[in-house]
Every structure is written in structure tokens, then in C-alpha cells.
Amino acid sequence: MSGGELRGRVLVGGAGAGPVLRLEAPLSFWGGVDPATGRIIDRRHPRCGESVSGRVLVMPYGRGSSSSSSVLLEGVRLGTAPAAVVLRELDGILALGAAVARELYEQSPPVVLLAPADWEAVREGDEASVDVSGCLRIAG
Amino acid sequence: MAAVNPFETVELTDLDRAMLSGDHGEAAAVAMRILVAMAGVYGADRLLDIEGAHIDGCLYHGDSGVDFAELLVAGGARVRVPTTLNVGGLDLLHPEEFAGAAERRAKALRLMECYEEMGCRTIWTCAPYQTTPRPAFGQQVAWAESNAIVFANSVLGARTHRYGDFIDICAAITGRVPAVGLHLEENRRGQVVFDFRSLPRSLTSASWLLPAIGYVVGERCANRVPVLLGLENAHEDGLKALGAAAASSGAVALFHAVGITPEAPTLEAALGFRDPERGGVEAEEWIEITADDLRAGLRRLSTVPGAAAPDGGGNDLRIDVVALGSPHFSPREFAELLPMICCRPPAASVEFVVCTNRVSLDFLERGGDLERLRDLGVRVVVDTCVVVAPILRTPAGGVLMTNSGKFAHYAPGNVGFDVVFGSLSECVRSAHAGELRRDPELWP
Numbered sequence: 228m229s230g231g232e233l234r235g236r237v238l239v240g241g242a243g244a245g246p247v248l249r250l251e252a253p254l255s256f257w258g259g260v261d262p263a264t265g266r267i268i269d270r271r272h273p274r275c276g277e278s279v280s281g282r283v284l285v286m287p288y289g290r291g292s293s294s295s296s297s298v299l300l301e302g303v304r305l306g307t308a309p310a311a312v313v314l315r316e317l318d319g320i321l322a323l324g325a326a327v328a329r330e331l332y333e334q335s336p337p338v339v340l341l342a343p344a345d346w347e348a349v350r351e352g353d354e355a356s357v358d359v360s361g362c363l364r365i366a367g
Numbered sequence: 368m369a370a371v372n373p374f375e376t377v378e379l380t381d382l383d384r385a386m387l388s389g390d391h392g393e394a395a396a397v398a399m400r401i402l403v404a405m406a407g408v409y410g411a412d413r414l415l416d417i418e419g420a421h422i423d424g425c426l427y428h429g430d431s432g433v434d435f436a437e438l439l440v441a442g443g444a445r446v447r448v449p450t451t452l453n454v455g456g457l458d459l460l461h462p463e464e465f466a467g468a469a470e471r472r473a474k475a476l477r478l479m480e481c482y483e484e485m486g487c488r489t490i491w492t493c494a495p496y497q498t499t500p501r502p503a504f505g506q507q508v509a510w511a512e513s514n515a516i517v518f519a520n521s522v523l524g525a526r527t528h529r530y531g532d533f534i535d536i537c538a539a540i541t542g543r544v545p546a547v548g549l550h551l552e553e554n555r556r557g558q559v560v561f562d563f564r565s566l567p568r569s570l571t572s573a574s575w576l577l578p579a580i581g582y583v584v585g586e587r588c589a590n591r592v593p594v595l596l597g598l599e600n601a602h603e604d605g606l607k608a609l610g611a612a613a614a615s616s617g618a619v620a621l622f623h624a625v626g627i628t629p630e631a632p633t634l635e636a637a638l639g640f641r642d643p644e645r646g647g648v649e650a651e652e653w654i655e656i657t658a659d660d661l662r663a664g665l666r667r668l669s670t671v672p673g674a675a676a677p678d679g680g681g682n683d684l685r686i687d688v689v690a691l692g693s694p695h696f697s698p699r700e701f702a703e704l705l706p707m708i709c710c711r712p713p714a715a716s717v718e719f720v721v722c723t724n725r726v727s728l729d730f731l732e733r734g735g736d737l738e739r740l741r742d743l744g745v746r747v748v749v750d751t752c753v754v755v756a757p758i759l760r761t762p763a764g765g766v767l768m769t770n771s772g773k774f775a776h777y778a779p780g781n782v783g784f785d786v787v788f789g790s791l792s793e794c795v796r797s798a799h800a801g802e803l804r805r806d807p808e809l810w811p
Contacts, residue, residue, distance in 0.1 A: 238408045258780060262429065293511070293531025294428060300533075301429040319408050320531070326404040327533045330397050331435055 230367015233345040235313065237361035239325035241337035243310035244356035247349055248282035250274055256295035256302075256321065265307030283355040283363075284309035284336075285346070288316040299324030303332050311357040312338045315346040339363065373407025377545075383414060386541055394442030398537035405534060406545035415546045419502055420450040420539035421495050421519075423511035424532040425482040426755055427456040427475035435533060436481035439540070447542035450487045451495045453512045454695075455479040458750045458758075459491070460725070467757035475756070485536070491750035492724035494607065494695040496523060504629055507550055509538035513614035514607065514694050514773060520621035522606050524629040526550050529620045549621055555630065556639025557594035557623045559652040561587075564597035566658060570811050572599035574608075575790035576661065578772030581609035583664035585617030587654060594637045594650065595624040604700055611694050612772025658811045665811075668775040668788035671766060675787070677805035684803040687765030688784065689713065689794050690753050692722035693773040698730040700791075705736055707795040712743040714801030718761045720746045720753055754781045768803070770794050 252273055254260070259269035265280030280302075289295055299321055302308035308328075312321055321338055328335035337357045341349075345363075349355065354366040374387075385391060386399040406414060424432060456475025457465045465472050483489050490498055495510075496518045502508050502525035510519050511530040519525045528548035530538065538544045548554055561584050563571050570576060584593050593613070601609070606624070613619040623631035631637035638650055666675040674681030691704070704721070713719040721740075728749050731737035740747055753759050754777045763783030769775055775788045787803060796804040 239404065293423075293513075293529065297428045297432055297532050300431040300435075304429075304431045304434070317408070317410075319405060322408045323401075323405060323531075323534055326401050326408075327435060330401060331431065331438055 231365050233341060233348065233363040235339035235341045235345070235361040235363055237359075238314070238322040238338040238340055239329065239335060240359050240361075241311075241329070241335055242356070242358050243283065243336050244354070245281045245283050245310035247351055247353040247355050248274075248277060248279060248284050249349060249351040250284070250286040253288050253290040254286055255290040255292060256298035257292040260298055260302065262298050262301035262305055262307060265302060279309045280307040281310050283311045283313060283357065285313045285349050288314055289318040289321045293320055295320045296324030296327065300328050300331070303328040303335055309336050311336050311355075313346070313349065313357070313363060314338065314340050315343055337361075373403050377403055377406045377411060378413040379403070383543065392443035394439045394444030395540055397438065397442060398444070398540040399543070401534065401537045402541060402543060402545065409545050409547040411545035411547045413546045414543040415507060415550060417448055417507045417509045417538060417542055417544055419448050419506070419508040420446065420535060421453060421508070421510040421512065421515055422450060422482060422487055422535045422539060423453040424536050425452050425455050425479050427471065427478050428532070430474065432532065433474055433478050433481070436478055439536065440481050440484050444485045444540050446486045446539040448539060450539040451490045451498070452482055452487045453491070453495070453515070454493055454751045454755060455491055456751060456756045458748050460749055464746070464748055464758055465756065466760060482536070485540070487539070490724060492695045493693070493752065494697065494724060497603075497695070497697050498724065498726050507544075509535060509544050511535035513620075514611035516620050517610035517614045517622065518607055520549055521610055521623065521628050522603060529618070555621060556592065557631070557637040558591040558650065559588045559654065560594045560596055560634075560650040562596045562653060562655045565655060566597070566661070568599065570658065570661065571597060573809070574601060574605040575770060575809065576811070577601060577605045577609040578612040578770070578775070578788070579661055579664040579668060581612030582616045582668055582772050582776070583656065583660055584622065585613035585615065585619050588617055588619065590618040591651070593619065593622045594631065594634065595622060596634060598624050598627060600627055602699070604697055607694055608772060612776070615773045615776035661811050665788065668772060668786070670779055670785045671787055674803055677807040677810050681803050682805060684766060684787070686717055686768045686787070686797045686801065686803055687761045688718045688720065688759060688767040689798040690720050690722070690767055690769050690774055690778070691771065691791070691794065693752060693754065693769075693771040696721050696723040696727055698727050701727060701731060701736070703791060704795070707792055708740070708743060708745065710743070711799055713745070713798035716801050717798045718746070718759060719744065719798050720748060720758065722748050722752045725749055754778055768794050768797055
């Protein structure tokens with residue numbers, strides 16, 4: 228969509244902005260993202276090689292190991308985490324990594340859940356921002 | 368979707384609020400804030416008490432894990448419930464077994480010390496259910512480590528949701544968890560039936576096949592609760608191998624095996640139809656498992672083409688490592704291994720490693736078998752495991768043989784070995800020969 232406002236449910240509150248990286252396939256951060264660089268390293272993932280760092284990461288849900296929360300936390304520590312995470316389905320693993328980052332480093336990407344129809348409307352490359360109330364704004 | 372503040376919507380007790388406000392120390396406040404935030408994420412309306420915890424966060428993955436543990440230690444963290452520890456990054460009894468960099472070793476060690484300082488029991492095992500005491504039927508606990516979770520829920524009938532790093536220790540420090548998932552009766556009923564009744568008894572009673580059965584179940588049921596129908600009465604080590612494999616290929620945290628596990632005396636009970644008025648038995652899906660399904664599962668457990676079955680022509684394949692003990696080898700499993708190894712050392716080209724815990728180590732020492740195994744060149748490693756820590760001396764890129772579905776699943780990605788899955792006796796015969804030895808009579 229070009230321009231507009233989508234209301235999501237806040238899983239972990241915060242604010243962040245950046246270009247949208249939209250993943251159609253779920254991604255496990257554990258074994259799937261290198262926290263040193265923020266790059267997707269899962270060779271079976273269609274967007275392998277792209278960077279999640281500083282992006283508004285739009286993906287359906289996380290996948291796989293509960294250690295994915297550690298990888299997100301490590302990304303926050305190293306400054307390679309996404310600017311925000313926008314999910315279509317509830318995913319406690321990434322939310323946990325963000326909640327711990329908030330306690331430990333006093334910063335974390337917001338994690339927001341959108342209704343499926345709204346989630347579909349966000350496009351790759353959109354300039355997007357997420358605010359503390361869970362509102363996703365797309366620059367028009 | 369409206370924004371909700373879990374600190375307003377989740378029902379909290381006076382003790383919960385006291386912890387939040389820092390009356391029980393800064394670490395308890397941090398832990399309670401994270402738990403309430405996660406209760407909000409999962410949509411829980413309250414927290415509930417737990418009577419024990421098992422922690423996986425003591426394994427080093429990166430500096431942020433150490434930062435978090437140090438934050439808790441500095442905040443005066445003490446666990447409120449009996450809490451055990453999963454494997455760490457090194458073998459504390461045999462530190463020379465660690466083959467990694469000194470800096471990583473120091474951090475892995477510091478992380479283990481932090482969890483000990485918080486009052487956790489240092490059993491360092493992924494099979495805490497084979498030490499004592501273990502959770503009772505119906506008891507609420509917070510367990511981490513996928514194979515331990517599935518065993519606690521399925522075989523013991525204890526109740527834990529799937530926990531992992533960070534939230535596990537928050538639960539132990541506060542004695543509380545969000546009231547969600549497998550803590551609640553209504554989420555424990557079976558959803559998808561795997562029907563093994565058309566297989567010959569020689570297959571459903573073969574304990575070495577249980578990892579393959581678990582692997583197939585995990586692949587096909589994702590995060591639903593499977594009901595296994597038609598398995599012969601397996602011993603605990605078999606159920607542990609089955610659960611570990613199912614939790615590797617899928618997100619299985621609870622299975623019911625009809626006639627075997629405690630919540631499944633009958634199919635009806637496993638599916639949760641306790642009300643006779645309901646009549647028939649319904650499952651969301653009913654999957655018949657054939658011998659072909661099992662063969663296919665066995666093929667996926669090996670990464671070397673041709674080596675996955677006796678007729679594949681892989682009989683001269685060189686084996687570089689035989690690794691046993693994921694989950695950690697029990698005394699009963701050692702008792703099975705010892706007569707097979709007999710008095711012959713593995714071939715000089717083969718690194719033979721068994722991962723276990725201190726309970727089994729004591730058992731071996733008492734019988735004089737530890738010395739015997741070591742004299743044969745078998746490495747017995749405790750407190751850790753070869754797929755999570757740099758233990759193997761053989762350079763990556765070789766072939767690792769195992770009877771563990773979990774090792775077979777994780778060894779290629781975690782330590783860079785090709786894997787061949789086989790029975791315990793095939794593993795030992797192959798170790799003696801230095802190359803793959805199959806036993807065609809075992810195979811479906």
C-alpha cells in the first residue's frame with residue numbers, strides 16, 4: 228500500500244523505522260540469521276543473503292528452535308537487529324528475545340502482530356515506521 | 368487490534384506485585400517483568416505456580432546470554448523452586464576435552480558459574496528425568512530443552528509448556544509461569560493419530576527404530592499433539608529416543624502412546640473424550656504409518672546417499688566418528704553397550720564418544736567399566752555434548768555414525784559432519800571395522 232496507517236497488537240512495545248524487508252517464508256533466527264552481520268544465512272530460505280539489520284522485518288512467523296530469542300538478543304547487542312518486527316501469527320520466541328533486550332540493553336525492536344489482511348498489504352521496500360501504540364505507518 | 372497492557376490485564380497476586388516492585392530484589396523484578404510481558408504476548412489471563420524448573424540457558428551461545436545471567440546474579444537472583452541445569456559448554460570434570468578457543472571456554476565456564484550462583488542444581492544433563500527426584504504426574508513445572516520437555520509431558524505426565532533460554536530462569540526465580548499451553552488440561556488432548564497397527568510386530572517392538580518413528584511423527588504433525596497407536600510397550604530409554612527425535616524434526620512437546628504413556632490408557636482418553644455422551648472418537652487427522660514411511664524416515668536420518676539402508680551399497684563407507692548419547696546415555700544404555708564393545712577397541716581411525724551425565728558416570732565407575740572403556744579408547748564425556756560444544760577431535764567434513772535421531776538431525780548443521788543413522792549394534796560393529804557394517808536382518 229502507498230501511504231496509510233495499520234493498527235497492530237503490540238507484543239513488545241517500542242518504536243522503529245526503516246525500509247520493509249518482506250519475507251513470505253517463515254525464518255528461524257537460530258541458524259538463519261548471523262547476529263554479527265544481520266544477514267540471512269539459512270541456505271534453504273528464499274531470501275538468503277539479504278540483511279534484516281535496520282529493516283522493518285515483515286514475516287509470517289518465526290520457525291524452529293527456541294534459541295532464536297538468543298540470536299535476536301545478540302543482534303540487539305551488536306547493533307544488527309531489525310528496526311521492527313511485524314508478524315502475521317503469534318510468535319513468542321522473537322517476542323521473548325525483544326522483551327529480554329529491553330531489560331538488558333534498554334532497547335529493542337518493537338514486535339507487532341497485524342491482522343492477516345493488513346499484513347498482506349505491506350509491500351517490500353515501503354518506508355515504514357512502528358510506534359509504541361503498535362501503529363504501523365507507511366510513507367506515501 | 369487494540370494495544371493491551373499486560374500489567375493491567377493479567378491477574379497478579381500480592382506476591383507477584385511485590386516481586387514486580389522490587390521487594391524481593393532487582394533480579395526478581397526483572398524476571399517478573401519478563402514473565403508478565405510474555406503472559407501478555409500469549410494472551411494469558413493469570414500466572415500459575417510451578418514446583419520445579421529445568422534450565423537450558425546455561426549453554427553459551429553468545430555474550431548476551433552471559434550479560435543476562437550477570438544481570439540476574441548482580442540483582443541477587445535465587446531460584447524459588449528446585450531447579451536443575453541442562454548441559455553447559457564444557458565438561459567440568461574433564462576440561463581437557465574442550466577443543467575450542469580459550470576465550471569461548473572462559474565465557475562458557477562463567478555462564479555455568481552464574482547459574483550455579485543462583486542456586487540451581489549442577490546436574491548438567493539433557494536427561495534430568497533420569498536423575499532423582501523427577502516431577503510427579505500432574506505437577507506443574509517449567510522445563511526447557513526440547514527432549515526434556517517432551518519426556519516430562521509425555522512419559523511423566525508432568526505439565527510444562529515449551530520453554531527456552533531466558534524465560535526458563537525467570538520462571539525459576541519467581542516460581543511462576545503464564546497460564547497457557549500445555550500447563551492447561553484442555554490443550555493436552557491428542558490432535559492427530561499416527562496408526563502403526565498395520566506394521567509387523569517385529570518393527571513396532573524394535574527399540575532401535577523408535578528414533579525413526581519419532582522423526583516421522585515430528586515431520587508430519589508440526590506443533591500438534593500426536594497420538595501413537597499400536598506401538599509395543601517401549602522402555603523409558605526408547606520413549607526418550609522417540610521424543611527427542613520428534614522434538615528435532617518437529618515442535619512436538621507432548622505425545623501420547625496408547626497403552627504406554629500415563630495420559631493415554633486408551634485412545635479415547637488420549638483424544639480427551641472423557642465424556643461418554645460424546646460417543647465416537649474424533650481426531651483432526653488420522654495417519655496410517657506403513658513400512659515404506661519408516662524406510663523413508665530412516666533415509667532422511669542419514670545424509671550419505673546409499674548408506675541409509677543395507678541394500679544401498681554403502682558397506683565400505685569409511686566411518687570417522689561414532690557418537691552416542693543424545694539424550695545423555697543412561698546406565699541401562701551403557702549396560703547394553705558394554706557387552707557389544709566387549710574387549711575390542713574401536714578401529715584406530717574411529718573416534719568413539721559417548722555423552723552422558725554424572726549419574727551414569729558413577730554407575731560406570733562403581734563397576735570398573737569406566738576404566739575399561741577408556742582403556743579401549745572410548746571417550747566418555749559428561750556435562751556437555753558433541754553437537755553443542757567443540758568436543759570432537761576429528762575435523763569436520765567426515766562421517767559420523769549414531770543411533771540417536773537427535774544427533775543425526777543436528778550434527779550436519781552444528782558440527783559439519785555427514786551422518787549415518789543405525790542401531791547400537793551397527794554403530795559398534797562399524798566402529799570395530801572402521802567402515803559401515805549393516806545388519807540386514809534388523810531392517811524393515
